[in-house]
Amino acid sequence: MSSILETISAISARELAASAARARDLVAGGMHGLGRAVVDLVYPPACLVCYAATAEPRALCASCWGRLRLIERPYCERLGTPFSVDIGKGLLSPAAIANPPVYERARAVARYDDVARALAHRLKYGDRLDLAATIGGWMARAGAELLAEADLIVPVPLHRRRLWARRFNQAALLADAVGRRAGKRVDAFLLARRRHTRPQVGLSRAERQSNLSGAFLVPEEAKARLADLRVLLVDDVLTTGSTADMAARALLRGGAKAVDVLVFARVVHDGFATT
Template sequence: MSDIVDGKRIGPASRLLHAAKSASGTLLGLLYPPTCIACQAATGVPHALCASCWSGIRFIERPYCERLGTPFAVDLGQPLLSPAAIADPPVFGRARAVTEYGETASALVHRLKYGDRLELARALGLMMVRAGAELLKEADVIVPVPLHRWRLWRRRFNQAMALATIVSDESGIPCDPFLLARVKSTRQQVGLTKAQRQENLQGAFRVPADAKARLKGKRVLLIDDVLTTGATANAASRALLRGGAASVDVLAFARVVTEA
């Protein structure tokens, strides 16, 4: 006699194995109850936000600037560009993000980047797939913002790469982290002005010679964890376009939104 589990027919041996796994999962749930991925409070399901942290996420939804993805306070009923996008157009085509960079978003990004919480990449990446659905429909390849080799060695992993892997797996769009290299070891961007950030990133990115054939004519979706002034996204996009990309859009988990 056989049973159907997850749409598949299984025999007695597989049924026993499935039951054992279920029991093991239940036991682990009792010993280590699921907690909020941001604040560690108890939750009903693993890898989720508690009600308090969920309410603290300021999701970015329309109306927003069609170029920068920054939210508008008032819906005027038609696609618009923000004054910032008109006065200083970005190098990339469009940017989208899941949420404004607030307390909860900051905690999530910090845990992923510095707390060795790689499991957070899946939760954040899934939200990014939804927020970037329109960009993903037009993308040919996903590229994470790279780290310089020395920073990658110190940090042990690239958070943008972790997010890009999830976005790629969920969307079916291939991820190629070798289309863009960070060839200049820049200082930390925190605390720098927009002009200082741009100067700091001058010449930081390059498309390797052996990657130009793969990049040529491709519509790139660039992935990062946080968009602040857009200096990193602009510098990376400029290198990709010079290297042969047809276009570059940007998708991040969070973006800093300043009051106009």
């Protein structure tokens, strides 16, 4: 009985901390100076993952930051997946050589495990829209080389049915945050999802490709805004790369000069990843 009560208490404490964090972000939005100091006193900054106390708002505590497995060089220049050892610059992974993606380059902030998964799920399913600013800032740093060459940022779109149910597109929120940080133009209506597809979770790579076949297109009236531009395609998570490939193919067919991909997290297996 005591263990059940302890579990309930722990869950209640986490829920209370999460509610306080959301309230803090709502109240503190746009505040500076004395107003911000008052909010910090009433709602102390808390970790975005475990809700432990932090020195700064919208940040991770030292423990969670240490468990966020950042992707840094050395990595495959095409897929952006890490190498276990430094084998020199400009090299490609076996996956990139055997099955090159439609897009030119991909970059991610972190591996999709533990902390990154918790953040992505809270943004996508937990209505923590405030996370987009922090995650977008990390993405802007991770994708700095891609942003330097990008003419335009485009988020992976949701079908209107899923957008209606979720009420927001997490990729669009991240794209907006990245664009603001980098000073780049964002066009959330350049790429459309014309076919409603079943969720990709649990599908194999072949099933994902079949599921997404013909799902994306550039509307005729949008092609003039895309012609001969280098596009940075933004999404929250890259798993097999099927969504990124299909979206990139639609952008290229619509007139884009090239497409790069920037995500918050990507799945990595033993230092490599499938495309």
